[in-house]
Amino acid sequence: MIRFLLKGLVRDKSRSRLPIIxxxxxxxxxxxxxxYVTGLMVDMIEMTAKFSSGxxxxxxxxxxxxxxxxxxDLAILDAGALMDRLRKEFPDINWTARIRFGGLVDVPDDSGxxxxxxxxxxxxxxxxxxxxxxxxxxxxxxxxxRGNLPASAGEILLxxxxxxxxxxxxxEKVTLIGSTMNGGMAIYNFIVSGTxxxxxxALDRGTIIADLxxxxxxxxxxxxxxxxxxxxxQGFYDDEVAQINLDKFNALxxxxxxxxxxxxxxxxxxxxxxxxxxxxxxMGTIITLVFMIAMSLVLWNAGLLGGLRRYGExxxxxxxxxxxxxxxxxxxxxxVMIGIAGTLAGTAIGLLLAWLLQKYGLDIxxxxxxxxxxxxxxDVIRARITPADYYIGFIPGVISTVIGTALSxxxxxxxxxxxxxxxxxx
Amino acid sequence: xxHSIIQIEKxxxxxxxxxxxxxALYGIDLSxxxxxxxxxxxxxxxxxxxxLNIIGSLDVPTTGNVLVLxxxxxxxxxxxxxxxxxxxxxxxxxxxxxxxxxxxFENVEFPLLLLKYSTSExxxxxxxxxxxxxxxxxxxxxxxxxxxxxxxRVAIARAMVKRPSLVLADEPTANLDAANSHNILQTMxxxxxDLKTTFLFATxxxxxxxxxxxxxxxxxxxxxxxxxxxx
Numbered sequence: 001m002i003r004f005l006l007k008g009l010v011r012d013k014s015r016s017r018l019p020i021i022x023x024x025x026x027x028x029x030x031x032x033x034x035x036y037v038t039g040l041m042v043d044m045i046e047m048t049a050k051f052s053s054g055x056x057x058x059x060x061x062x063x064x065x066x067x068x069x070x071x072x073d074l075a076i077l078d079a080g081a082l083m084d085r086l087r088k089e090f091p092d093i094n095w096t097a098r099i100r101f102g103g104l105v106d107v108p109d110d111s112g113x114x115x116x117x118x119x120x121x122x123x124x125x126x127x128x129x130x131x132x133x134x135x136x137x138x139x140x141x142x143x144x145x146r147g148n149l150p151a152s153a154g155e156i157l158l159x160x161x162x163x164x165x166x167x168x169x170x171x172e173k174v175t176l177i178g179s180t181m182n183g184g185m186a187i188y189n190f191i192v193s194g195t196x197x198x199x200x201x202a203l204d205r206g207t208i209i210a211d212l213x214x215x216x217x218x219x220x221x222x223x224x225x226x227x228x229x230x231x232x233x234q235g236f237y238d239d240e241v242a243q244i245n246l247d248k249f250n251a252l253x254x255x256x257x258x259x260x261x262x263x264x265x266x267x268x269x270x271x272x273x274x275x276x277x278x279x280x281x282x283m284g285t286i287i288t289l290v291f292m293i294a295m296s297l298v299l300w301n302a303g304l305l306g307g308l309r310r311y312g313e314x315x316x317x318x319x320x321x322x323x324x325x326x327x328x329x330x331x332x333x334x335x336v337m338i339g340i341a342g343t344l345a346g347t348a349i350g351l352l353l354a355w356l357l358q359k360y361g362l363d364i365x366x367x368x369x370x371x372x373x374x375x376x377x378x379d380v381i382r383a384r385i386t387p388a389d390y391y392i393g394f395i396p397g398v399i400s401t402v403i404g405t406a407l408s409x410x411x412x413x414x415x416x417x418x419x420x421x422x423x424x425x426x
Numbered sequence: 427x428x429h430s431i432i433q434i435e436k437x438x439x440x441x442x443x444x445x446x447x448x449x450a451l452y453g454i455d456l457s458x459x460x461x462x463x464x465x466x467x468x469x470x471x472x473x474x475x476x477x478l479n480i481i482g483s484l485d486v487p488t489t490g491n492v493l494v495l496x497x498x499x500x501x502x503x504x505x506x507x508x509x510x511x512x513x514x515x516x517x518x519x520x521x522x523x524x525x526x527x528x529x530x531f532e533n534v535e536f537p538l539l540l541l542k543y544s545t546s547e548x549x550x551x552x553x554x555x556x557x558x559x560x561x562x563x564x565x566x567x568x569x570x571x572x573x574x575x576x577x578x579r580v581a582i583a584r585a586m587v588k589r590p591s592l593v594l595a596d597e598p599t600a601n602l603d604a605a606n607s608h609n610i611l612q613t614m615x616x617x618x619x620d621l622k623t624t625f626l627f628a629t630x631x632x633x634x635x636x637x638x639x640x641x642x643x644x645x646x647x648x649x650x651x652x653x654x655x656x657x
Binding site for chain 2: 001004007008011012312313315316317319320321322323324326404
């Protein structure tokens with residue numbers, strides 16, 4: 001019987017073509033969108049983690065409460081000792097101290113008078129120590145547009161867009177004007193060693209990157225750090241790993257209720273990243289459900305149209321003695337075959353499109369220009385093909401065809417057999 | 427007439443029509459024996475198709491009793507009615523109703539698939555049925571490639587392939603020319619004679635009426651005349 005049905009499906013293009021095309025399109029979109037959204041979300045989360053949140057971050061309680069203001073007067077003191085303890089207690093996490101700061105970058109002319117100046121957001125990171133991973137983590141080498149990475153104390157990187165705005169070139173001197181940890185005025189000279197472009201408008205607008213020790217000196221933050229950022233050795237954020245480490249940290253460090261006690265925040269606890277983490281986790285389910293419902297509706301209608309076209313066939317089958325339930329079941333078998341065929345085609349096309357987007361990316365820099373979102377959106381978005389993309393299409397592909405057929409096939413049960421001759425002869 | 431395979435007693439069939447009802451058959455009493463070649467004859471609306479439907483377990487009586495091969499049609503469940511049709515009844519339709527995408531062989535084979543015959547049994551039975559109607563050379567053809575007469579012969583083969591006790595034919599020659607009609611009817615007469623299959627027609631075609639050995643005339647839902655020709 002299955003062979004009989006299969007022959008009918010293969011030969012009757014109008015019975016199989018439309019449903020297969022509908023399923024293939026739906027599955028293709030499901031697979032492609034899943035890969036696309038996964039790529040976008042993971043890139044966004046990891047980029048934000050690398051430049052800002054870390055996978056976990058340790059700050060003082062007071063700093064954490066006002067983190068959006070970057071209150072360096074509430075920074076961690078004795079950061080070196082805390083770092084040593086964190087490295088000892090959490091050996092699977094790579095810890096690094098950072099200072100975020102704001103200020104004015106002033107570019108003097110030959111006579112020392114201000115030529116140009118502009119507001120900047122700065123990051124003090126470990127650029128110069130022997131075993132630093134910050135250079136690789138922030139992809140600084142590949143981000144260099146002009147000049148070089150800082151090779152000695154007193155050198156900084158400027159974002160390319162910012163350097164053009166200030167009309168300053170590598171090798172020239174700039175002055176950072178800001179405030180020290182103690183509330184005094186900080187004036188510190190740097191040499192621009194190079195310019196960088198991260199492909200993210202939020203970073204490229206007005207960023208300066210300096211060595212942590214230089215920033216500590218400039219802001220009078222010796223052995224202090226605004227935040228100690230931790231990155232999981234597995235290379236990506238994992239909610240469960242973060243929770244385990246948070247629990248361990250809380251057990252180790254909740255000694256007193258001092259405002260300056262260290263607290264740990266997971267990536268999901270910072271800004272609105274929890275929403276994105278949850279969204280990434282649930283995206284597969286959401287996309288699958290949306291397409292399953294949409295395709296079921298389309299296939300329901302396609303099934304009704306097909307059912308009308310096959311009225312005669314179904315009528316004669318019932319007259320010959322096939323039970324209604326058997327006719328209904330065979331229609332379901334057919335829908336499974338159609339679902340599998342459409343899913344295979346849709347998955348192949350979806351994966352191909354996702355692969356193209358993964359390899360070549362899509363530049364959305366024009367749309368994100370001027371964005372000040374806390375979450376960093378890369379200018380070039382790329383899909384990310386995961387193992388789920390190979391099977392995720394089967395859920396909407398097969399289930400929607402079965403639901404669509406089941407709904408449209410209900411008419412068989414409502415049909416009076418007595419009308420068969422009349423309908424068949426009509 | 428040998429054993430009675432159809433017994434109809436005081437059959438009445440009504441259909442609801444809005445708030446009133448339309449009665450298509452009034453107190454029909456009939457019986458048919460094994461091997462009969464009979465037909466219900468009458469103008470449109472006389473009730474002949476309704477009667478054929480009830481005998482074919484496609485519909486149920488409003489009152490009265492209809493026994494077909496020992497099964498009381500009014501008391502059969504949908505499953506039992508389907509089984510009766512599947513195992514013991516064959517249908518021939520005015521417009522053939524063949525499955526267009528399947529070959530002649532597959533169309534004739536379909537009732538045997540439902541009866542779960544083995545592949546070799548099916549092959550033999552289908553070829554036998556096609557031999558009865560003279561279509562063994564059209565095994566791989568599809569209905570759109572056949573003439574109207576050939577299509578109706580395929581339909582007869584499909585109805586006969588499982589060797590049913592009873593074949594019901596509703597206006598089987600309505601779409602055929604005279605030559606094809608006679609050809610089809612001669613085929614059915616031969617099958618009736620050789621296999622002892624009972625044939626019941628619903629018709630108002632004179633060509634069909636000429637072949638019938640029993641003619642039950644219906645008029646306004648009642649039996650007007652029941653004419654049995656002597657051999």
